[in-house]
Amino acid sequence: MIDVVPPGIENASLRSVRYAAWRFVLQRASAAVLAICVVVHLATIIYAVRHQLTAAAIVARMHASAFWPAFYTIFVVVVASIALVLLGGGLYAVRSLTA
């Protein structure tokens, strides 16, 4: 594939293209991480139920390790980024329709 810069493409149009491409990359990347997070989260729930852990015991274990706060921080960030992508897409669609 030979790179040829298209003549006359408007900056606004190019920004829109790059924005759409980056939204796609962010959505796919965050979805991949989210899939792993959900599996770990479900496994954690099953473990807690099968071992009859109380809420206090779970919180204690959470505080005893740096892994779990880090894990759930990533979980929240990933969910927030997906929401951001969806919100961005929604706003873009509304703006396109009303333009």
Place this chain on the structure above:
Amino acid sequence: MFEAGGVVSGAEATFPVLIWRGMADGAYRRYDIPRRASQTVLDVVTHVQRHLDASLAYRYACRVGMCGSCAMTVNGKARWTCRTHVDTVAGDRTLEIGPLHHLPIVRDLVVDMAPFFDKWAAAKGEFKPTATRYDDFAKVAPASPARRAIDATIECIGCAVCYASCDVVGWKPDYLGPAALNRAFTLVNDVRDGAGVARLRAIAGDGGCQSCHTHQSCTERCPKHLLPTASIASLKRLVALAAVKGTL
């Protein structure tokens, strides 16, 4: 064998067919068609136009599955009518023939294909040569990965069955659609083509390849058994890679 609703008139068995008449505000009209062996849907429409109602508008050319001009909606699904047998689509139901979805109706079974081909142009579906007439012929190894990737995609006949079957095209009028993206994929993998980044930009916008929801209706209904969904998935990867590398 198709027999539902069929009546015997003299020695000839007939069966009922509903055909769309008029423009967007038109309606289906019933015709009783003589049943023939190995009858195609195009044979049915042709019989109506030649023997029952000469004002019926429809489009066809080759009748052998090469030109892509006879696609219509048959019992709710877009199909090429010249290679679709009545037996296989109607079963025990009435045969219903309408214009393709997602394209403006000109009259009866004829749709305006301009929006469909405009999107081919928008996706930069034309070949941009890098050589001149004075250069030697390009040597493309048939077994090279880029050439093998487009062994099937070059067989698209532009019938618009995939376009009419795509839900995203219906929801999002700006979406380029499976055929235009399949064409872009073909050219992206053509080592002789020089439109590189320009074409990627053309198919990476809001109505580009990222809008595909991977429903795979295009792949399921393509009469040539192509895989537009796979072409679009490859384009998504190329666009993502270019965005990350900063070359988009």
